Amino acid sequence: MxxxxxxxxxxxxxxxxxxxxxxxxxxxxxxxxxxxxxxxxxxxxxxxxxxxxxxxxxxxxxxxxxxxxxxxxxxxxPEKDWVAHVRRELSPVAAGRFFVYGSHDADKVPDGVEPLLIEAAMAFGTGHHGTTLGCLRALDRLAQAGFAGRRVADIGCGTAVLAMAAARIWPDTVLASDIDAVAVEVAATNVAANGLEGRVVCVEAEGFDAPELARAAPFDLVFANILKAPLIALAPDMAANLQPGGYAILSGILNDQADEVIAVYAAHGINLEHREQIVDWTTLTLRKTPA
Known part of the structure; x- marks a missing residue:
């Protein structure tokens, strides 16, 4: 058809x-x-x-x-089997300790990695995009430096790959939220496929506006891989929901937009710790001023 x-x-x-x-x-x-x-x-x-x-x-x-x-x-x-096409085009992705793959590549998961299964039909959030890859690398970098997240949230979670990555390496429950009900369903499906039910809780919310998020705050790590405009709008709520000394990993930012996002968050006491560019996209690791 x-x-x-x-x-x-x-x-x-x-x-x-x-x-x-x-x-x-x-x-x-x-x-x-x-x-x-x-x-x-x-x-x-x-x-x-x-x-x-x-x-x-x-x-x-x-x-x-x-x-x-x-x-x-x-x-x-043109008529095309898009899932088959994605399976051919999307090879597994290594991002630090994390290995993101589709079920068709289950035999390629190496030893000694943290595996994250994302089905091919859910291509955005598989780790191939520079924003997701940058966030996974930033998470791995924090963990390598000795940081351990106890209260972690993934705001605008999409496939929940970032929330699942955090749940793979730390024992506490991770919250994953998205404004889109379909994305929340996709996230929950991925969580189940990765055997992380109960470890990652998926909720529908605009920003931090959900009872589950309010009860868990303040967070010591928050992911927000969205876009520049919603990231800027989120800054005041991020400051209110991030504990002193806590980290925010932000992406969905074009390289020439990064300085503006950094300035807005700095005005709310959340300052740049690290930035990484992957092709057209920048990922920021920020830290709220310690008490």
Missing amino acids: PTFTALTTVADQSSAEGLGAAMESLVPEPTGVGVFELEDGSGLWEVGGYFVDPPDDSALMLLAAAFDAKPFSVSEL
Whole structure:
């Protein structure tokens, strides 16, 4: 069955969300609509829809005009077994002591590593992206230096790979939260597949806004692998929920955005300890001023 995509960009979040909502009423109806902030630092938002029948060009043109968006670009995607494609393309990833792999590569797990199983259909958060890889390396670096996390949270957890990595090396329960209910389900599935049920608790939350997180705070380590804008918005809550001397590992930051994020967190008493660039992405290890 063919799949058609219709993509455009909009200058601001409000218009993007309005356009996304309006696309839901198109005929033929899209099978899915997504609204995302572009990660190139442009400030633009991408709005896209997926269709099993060719979308109505006239309707798309009217929607673009109504929301001051660029003209839609419509494409037909070739039929492909995407899971098989991902399995071929994504080889296991070593990040310090951690080894991230799919079940199809279970025979490649070497001795002496901390294995993390992420299924191929869940490609984002497998460790191949520079943001996830950078966070795993930062965690390994802290552990190598003698730090041991007792109260750890993974905010915006996605696949929960970072929460599971912490649970692999430290005995206490790790909290993994995401604003997206589907991501929370994916995280829980991965936790079960790795035999970490009860060790990693997955909750739906915006930032730290969940009873489980409130009860566990203050944290001595918090991961937040999201994007620059939500990281900056999270800074005050991070300061309130991170204990003095605690660490924050942040990523989802383009290299030229890192200094701005560092400055915002420094203003809240959370200061740079280490930074690493992997291709276009920067991972920051920050520490809250000790008491």
